[in-house]
Amino acid sequence: MTAPALSVEALSVSVERPSGRFLAVDEVSFEVAPGTALGLVGESGSGKSLTLRALMSLLPPAARIETGAVELNGKQLPGSGRAARRARRGRMAMVFQDPLSALDPVYPVGAQIAEVPRRILGLSRRRSWERTIELLRLVGIPDPARRARAYPHQLSGGMRQRVVIAIALASEPTVLLCDEPTTALDVTVQAQVLDLIDSLRARLHLTVVFVSHDLAVVRQVCDDLAVMYTGRLVETGPTTRVLEQPRHPYTLGLLDALVDLDRPVGAPRPIPGALPDLERLPGGCTFHPRCSFATAECEADRPDLEEILDDGVVRASACFHHDRLATARAAQ
Amino acid sequence: MSGQPAPQVDANANLLEVEDLSVTFHSHGGPLKAVDSVSLSLHAGETLGLVGESGCGKTTVAKCVAGLQRPDTGRISLDGIELAQRRTRSEYRSVQIVFQDPYSSLNPRLTVRRALTELLAVHRLVPRGRAEARCRELMSLVGLPAGALDGYPSAFSGGQRQRIAIARALAVEPRVLIADEPTSSLDVSVQATILSLFADLQARLGISVLLISHNLAAVRHLCDRVAVMYLGRIVEIGPTEAIFTDARHPYTQALLAAAPRIAPHGPLTRSRLRGEPPSPTAIPSGCPFHPRCPRAEAICAVELPELARARGSALDAACHFRDERRHPELVA
Numbered sequence A: 001m002t003a004p005a006l007s008v009e010a011l012s013v014s015v016e017r018p019s020g021r022f023l024a025v026d027e028v029s030f031e032v033a034p035g036t037a038l039g040l041v042g043e044s045g046s047g048k049s050l051t052l053r054a055l056m057s058l059l060p061p062a063a064r065i066e067t068g069a070v071e072l073n074g075k076q077l078p079g080s081g082r083a084a085r086r087a088r089r090g091r092m093a094m095v096f097q098d099p100l101s102a103l104d105p106v107y108p109v110g111a112q113i114a115e116v117p118r119r120i121l122g123l124s125r126r127r128s129w130e131r132t133i134e135l136l137r138l139v140g141i142p143d144p145a146r147r148a149r150a151y152p153h154q155l156s157g158g159m160r161q162r163v164v165i166a167i168a169l170a171s172e173p174t175v176l177l178c179d180e181p182t183t184a185l186d187v188t189v190q191a192q193v194l195d196l197i198d199s200l201r202a203r204l205h206l207t208v209v210f211v212s213h214d215l216a217v218v219r220q221v222c223d224d225l226a227v228m229y230t231g232r233l234v235e236t237g238p239t240t241r242v243l244e245q246p247r248h249p250y251t252l253g254l255l256d257a258l259v260d261l262d263r264p265v266g267a268p269r270p271i272p273g274a275l276p277d278l279e280r281l282p283g284g285c286t287f288h289p290r291c292s293f294a295t296a297e298c299e300a301d302r303p304d305l306e307e308i309l310d311d312g313v314v315r316a317s318a319c320f321h322h323d324r325l326a327t328a329r330a331a332q
Numbered sequence B: 001m002s003g004q005p006a007p008q009v010d011a012n013a014n015l016l017e018v019e020d021l022s023v024t025f026h027s028h029g030g031p032l033k034a035v036d037s038v039s040l041s042l043h044a045g046e047t048l049g050l051v052g053e054s055g056c057g058k059t060t061v062a063k064c065v066a067g068l069q070r071p072d073t074g075r076i077s078l079d080g081i082e083l084a085q086r087r088t089r090s091e092y093r094s095v096q097i098v099f100q101d102p103y104s105s106l107n108p109r110l111t112v113r114r115a116l117t118e119l120l121a122v123h124r125l126v127p128r129g130r131a132e133a134r135c136r137e138l139m140s141l142v143g144l145p146a147g148a149l150d151g152y153p154s155a156f157s158g159g160q161r162q163r164i165a166i167a168r169a170l171a172v173e174p175r176v177l178i179a180d181e182p183t184s185s186l187d188v189s190v191q192a193t194i195l196s197l198f199a200d201l202q203a204r205l206g207i208s209v210l211l212i213s214h215n216l217a218a219v220r221h222l223c224d225r226v227a228v229m230y231l232g233r234i235v236e237i238g239p240t241e242a243i244f245t246d247a248r249h250p251y252t253q254a255l256l257a258a259a260p261r262i263a264p265h266g267p268l269t270r271s272r273l274r275g276e277p278p279s280p281t282a283i284p285s286g287c288p289f290h291p292r293c294p295r296a297e298a299i300c301a302v303e304l305p306e307l308a309r310a311r312g313s314a315l316d317a318a319c320h321f322r323d324e325r326r327h328p329e330l331v332a
Helices: A048-056 A082-088 A109-119 A125-138 A157-170 A187-204 A215-221 A239-244 A249-257 A296-300 A322-331 B058-066 B089-094 B112-122 B128-141 B146-150 B158-171 B188-205 B216-222 B240-246 B250-258 B298-302
Strands: A006-017 A020-032 A037-041 A063-072 A075-077 A092-095 A175-179 A207-212 A224-229 A232-238 A306-310 A313-317 B014-027 B030-043 B047-051 B073-078 B095-098 B176-180 B208-213 B225-230 B233-239
Touching: A006 A048, A020 A037, A020 A048, A020 A063, A020 A207, A020 A224, A020 A232, A037 A048, A037 A215, A048 A063, A048 A092, A048 A175, A048 A207, A075 A082, A092 A157, A109 A125, A109 A157, A125 A157, A157 A187, A175 A187, A187 A207, A187 A215, A187 B250, A207 A215, A215 A239, A224 A239, A224 A249, A232 A239, A232 A249, A239 A313, A249 B188, B014 B058, B014 B208, B030 B058, B030 B208, B030 B233, B047 B058, B047 B216, B058 B073, B058 B095, B058 B176, B058 B208, B089 B095, B095 B158, B112 B128, B112 B146, B112 B158, B128 B146, B128 B158, B158 B188, B188 B208, B188 B216, B208 B216, B216 B240, B225 B240, B225 B250, B233 B240, B233 B250
Parallel strands: A037 A207, A037 A224, A092 A175, A175 A207, B047 B208, B047 B225, B095 B176, B176 B208
Antiparallel strands: A006 A020, A006 A063, A063 A075, A224 A232, A232 A313, A306 A313, B014 B030, B014 B073, B225 B233
16 A cells, blocks of 8 residues: 555644633544545534644634644644644645635736745746746636736636635645535536546646535545544545445435435435534434434444455444444345 | 415416516626526426526526515516515515525524514414414424524524524415525535425425525425526426436536536546636627537527427427437536
């Protein structure tokens, strides 16, 4: 197995609220092989976005890293502060959800891209501008020399997201972190942007971490999946394997709750109950009150994310009953 | 339920009729034709889906139907009686709308009980002594405990708020319920519960629903018929199954091909629609879809195709080539 490009070891992030501090990301560990894409999925409050921000060292003021190490190509990165951000520059970059708020409305988009190669890669003004045009062409913007002089409001939503991707790529990173990059876009444009991210990954050999709440979107671009619930990873593995034979009841519940285009017959089955408050998590497995597989063991103990060997594929589940899930699916 | 008139479902009667509706906004960029000659009808007890990308005019149509937007031309009639520009109180009651964002559509300073009883009093729907009973009835109708009446909106989750918004719409005993993207601000596992609620309400109360959504899976799941809009016009309309299996308009086909799917569904890299919808201030000549259409020929740039029945199909499509089956490049 190749050495991972990005590895995260026991990352915990706490968030301060008026009522006190609580863990929003709890001992999350994963590895991403170079040139592959990992999808980090979960519902709101699952900790997926905070995990991504902690990787990028862009946590909001109320949040802080408690423990954990982030390694890039085998070298550990400092966790927070100015040194942490400097260490990531030119190596990791992030694409944000809402392109309109990620761009500065008072500068032409070209200037916002050109700033990056000039300041981070130390290119001359002229060379930076040439690079900007190349980048705009790379992300599929027609007539790049003219569009570089456009202001964000003069571009459509899809074009703006392409510009945001160009800015991320301008520092020539090896790791691209994407935070719900297509949520604000329409379906036909979303499909184009997903294709773009996938083709850039292949062409530039980028390592991608893609955060989304949409399993169908993640399936299109990710080799592997990591499912989060209440701040913990509950299931990881190759995308098709996880979606076809989930080994955690929460993944199964998400799939059953999904209104899928290809499954018009049979109502979607909602997961019973509601997402728990992170400050008042249930004891044992945090999913047990909503889980049809739960036993007394699940109320008492919290299962760790443990590796399962499944037909020669390595995957992992944080469920005591993952083998019961496998047999239940097989019986269906 | 007792307050509601017994559902009289006559599948052939048009409850709501929209004829030749047009709305033009006057923006900085010149006149913006948001809705152009839209006609549609809604039978009693039917669910009609209105789909399309942002800016296609679907919400403007909904606002006109709800009496919140004055159309420039066109007629809207209910039970064969035209609704005047200024509606009477009972006319307003008969068409209710549930908005996308349950965080901004509820008054944060009123308890649920207060919001509902005020509504019941203003419309003189029940004697004061019966108001509490009616409130409880509404809560049970949308699947909330009676205790929820004492809460302020801030105490509820997104899904619960959407239920409250639905209860508020139902309180005035509407004939037509318009739902404008009712699930798009909710988590995946909650979306399913709200969609089931709509199906359930429809079955129990026999009301007609106009569901506006960009979520094609939700539309397929809930609707009897679907209308697809592009740049202010209906480009295709007909029975749901026909839309999803034998769409004749290349735009409908492209929308379906672009929708993310969970199940493996042919090769992942499909050909995509090029570009994005043009600005509604500069609608292309002829068929407005022709600059993006893979099927377009010379005639499409010149002549606007009318919405007419396609041969061998139950669908009406506004395409010169409506009699052809799927365009091979856009097969999902």
